[in-house]
Amino acid sequence: MELLPVDRQLCSTMSQACKILYVEGHNDFNHGQISARRLRSDLYWIRAAARGFDEIADDDFVLVDRQGTKLAGKGAVPPEWPIHSEVYRLRSDVGSIVHTHPPGAVAFSATGRPIRPVSHDGAFFATGVPIFSATTNTIIDTETAKLLATQLGDAKGALLKNHGIVTVGGTVRDAVIAALLLERAAQVELQLGSTPNVSGSPEKDIQDKNEFIFGSVAMKTYWDYFCRRSERAASGTQLRTGSPAPTEAIR
Numbered sequence: 693m694e695l696l697p698v699d700r701q702l703c704s705t706m707s708q709a710c711k712i713l714y715v716e717g718h719n720d721f722n723h724g725q726i727s728a729r730r731l732r733s734d735l736y737w738i739r740a741a742a743r744g745f746d747e748i749a750d751d752d753f754v755l756v757d758r759q760g761t762k763l764a765g766k767g768a769v770p771p772e773w774p775i776h777s778e779v780y781r782l783r784s785d786v787g788s789i790v791h792t793h794p795p796g797a798v799a800f801s802a803t804g805r806p807i808r809p810v811s812h813d814g815a816f817f818a819t820g821v822p823i824f825s826a827t828t829n830t831i832i833d834t835e836t837a838k839l840l841a842t843q844l845g846d847a848k849g850a851l852l853k854n855h856g857i858v859t860v861g862g863t864v865r866d867a868v869i870a871a872l873l874l875e876r877a878a879q880v881e882l883q884l885g886s887t888p889n890v891s892g893s894p895e896k897d898i899q900d901k902n903e904f905i906f907g908s909v910a911m912k913t914y915w916d917y918f919c920r921r922s923e924r925a926a927s928g929t930q931l932r933t934g935s936p937a938p939t940e941a942i943r
């Protein structure tokens with residue numbers, strides 16, 4: 693089929709997104725995918741199978757239909773394509789999907805506890821993060837993917853128990869930042885553990901945070917920031933966070 697400039701643009705943006713996901717701790721061997729819907733069709737571009745996020749180039753994506761049939765691109769269709777097909781089928785507002793296995797979210801998903809608006813990150817998900825537990829295995833069949841898409845409902849993301857996360861957005865940018873936020877929110881919850889009497893942001897603040905901290909202007913600055921971070925990581929010029937341990941400082 694004839695490819696359009698929009699196809700190259702989607703793959704280029706997702707290739708950048710893969711580098712961000714890698715640098716921000718979402719790589720898990722060669723598991724996980726990012727996809728983007730082609731225009732307003734049933735077709736979507738998805739990262740080719742069996743590649744690490746760090747080694748994805750603009751031409752490492754395949755165009756597939758709702759049945760997972762490859763229509764264009766090089767490489768194999770990843771086996772978890774049903775997740776993407778079923779979420780796009782139920783969510784006409786979704787233009788991009790991220791599925792990764794970040795360690796904080798995987799660990800927190802095993803607790804069965806909900807993500808709360810403890811941090812700004814948690815406030816982004818104040819409408820709820822479903823915990824999908826119909827299986828903890830890789831989702832490679834349509835029936836299981838349908839269950840996940842149904843449970844996701846109109847949420848921005850879901851935890852997959854003992855497995856990972858799915859986040860969605862109107863754009864690649866929004867789906868990726870949602871993935872970073874969900875992992876951060878899970879890590880904050882893990883730090884709290886079973887601490888009693890935890891108080892989250894009040895409803896008015898949650899609303900304000902979602903309008904300002906997670907408004908469209910701010911989300912663009914986050915994307916630009918993470919692009920710069922991944923470029924610095926690639927060139928070896930990214931600052932390291934935190935102070936050296938005392939023993940290291942003495943040496």
Ligand SMILES: [Zn+2]
Nearest residue numbers: 724772830856
């Ligand atoms: Zn997976």
